Amino acid sequence: MMGDISALCDAIVRNDVLRALRLRYAWLWGKTHARQLGTAIAANRGLEQLDLSHNDLGGCDSTELWQGIASNPTLRALSLEHSTSVFDDETLLTHFVDCGIEFLSLRDCIVTKDGMPAIARFLVANAERSKRPLRYVDLRGIPTTQQTIEAALACPRLEAIRSDDRILSLVVRLRTAIRLARTLGVGGSDDAIVRQLRRLKKDRDKDEEVDKD
Secondary structure, eight states, rough: OOOOOHHHHHHHOOOOOEEEEEEOOOOOOHHHHHHHHHHHEEEEEEEEEEESSSSOSGGGHHHHHHHHHHOSOOOOEEOTTTTOOOHHHHHHHSTTTOOOHHHHHHHHOOTTTTTTHHHHHHHHHHHOOSSSOEEEOOOOOSSOOOOHHHHHHHHHOOOEEEOOOHHHHHHHHHHHHHHHHHTTTSSSSSSHHHHHHHHHHHHHHHHHHHHHH
């Protein structure tokens, strides 16, 4: 278990070139650690990626940590993989709806039954209210509900979602490809664009086979 983290937090505050911080297996625990680390992250003005995977972050003890993460203006990617996190409406909707994080990984988090609807509501609220909504979400290892699927499909800026539900992942990627094709000036219906994309993929695969020969 990590003891006094004052030196670490002081370094986070003072390091103005820090872009990525990995605290995997850091054994963060309790309100003291949450307050100290949350305050340090909030004060840093260069951090872009934060990895807190494999930590026990569940419950109200982490509230001040969530507040610090959400208030950091430069943070864009957050990993909470394999964490014992209790995601409820208060955590997700209060702190992370409009915090600017674009890449969020919740892979293999321990999510309660009540946490699944909260994730769905969070995805919708983030798409509706955030000035910089999510572009990528990793939900592998978390049971996918119909509500979660509908919420993900309602997020217009979501470019990719990794999920054990392969159909959901495929649909979001296909939607992103269609949007990109329209940006490049490709006309026609969605079905027509999909057919064109399939032809392009087949042509590319043939070219790769020729190159191998």
